Amino acid sequence: MTSPSPAGSGQNDVFRGSLYMALAMLSFIANDAIIKHVGQTMPTGQLLVVRGVLVTIIIGAVCWAQGVLRSYTLIASRPVMLRAASDLVTTILFINALLNLPLANANTVLLAAPFVVIVLATVFLGERVGWRRLSAVSAGFVGVLMIVRPGAADFNLYTLFAVGALFSVSLRDIFTRRIPANVPSMIIALANAVVVTAGGLVWAAFDGWIALSLHQFAMLAASAVILAAAYSFMVLTIRACDVSATAPMRYTVVIWSILFGYVFFDELPGASAFAGIALIVISGTYALAREARLRKRGKNLTHISKKYRW
Secondary structure (H helix, E strand, O other), X not given: OOOOOOOOHHHHHHHHHHHHHHHHHHHHHHHHHHHHHHOOOOOHHHHHHHHHHHHHHHHHHHHHXXXXXXXXXXXXXXHHHHHHHHHHHHHHHHHHHHOOOOHXXXXXXXXXXXXXXXXXXXXXXXXXXXXXXXXXXXHHHHHHHHHHOOOOOOOOHHHHHHHHHHHHHHHHHHHHHOOOOOOOHHHHHHHHHHHHHHHHHHHHHHHOOOOOOHHHHHHHHHHHHXXXXXXXXXXXXXXXXXXXXXXXXXXXXHHHHHHHHHHHHOOOOOHHHHHHHHHHHHHHHHHHHHHHHHHHOOOOOOOOOHHHOO
């Protein structure tokens, strides 16, 4: 246990943590924008392989520098592999959605993941959820429906991919809860990189392969560096302060995605999508604030049934 922080330092930690979280969200959107651009000119499987190899090298180097590479055997542990496998499914679904939907729409749907996690945790982990958070969950799902608009003329298979990514990323978050605290964060990131790269190889076997241009390689190299930076900012966020204090900063991803979509792809969400985005942000912020308030009161929000331990 660390010694108590000097007066006022806690606020500085929250400020730094919030800044790191905002930078992480910016990095993720910048990566998505690059993938959306490059993905128009090359097979998706090949894209995942090239970027995955580069990301694996970068994260592996970070693990070596941090002295955690000796824990590489933890990659094969069941909870880490379950998380990595769910991340692979999320990546495949999300990239298909990203290449065919507006940047903001695809990313904002994923912001509803905490709502799905609450439902899954209630059903499978025995977590107790009050009516206030359940109301926020309901509002969040309404927001998702306003974005995807089932039955509308522009509703298509790629919209379903975005919704599928929402559920798979929520499962990933559930699996993350089961990873022991002694597993280093960068080892988890390394496992994700390796599994996604392997999945890309399988995809490339059916999707084909083309000669890589210098421009494509440079863009994917930039994507790999930015993605590694995003993971690093997330780790810095965790180290700076309690994640619950910075969780609302996740919603800066909405600002970045709308900005990048407009500047680089001439995209703007429609009126219904904008309303859905606002509803998700408002309800999500409330749910996070409510959970943080309950934790401060000393209430244990997660009661895990022995039946569901793995």
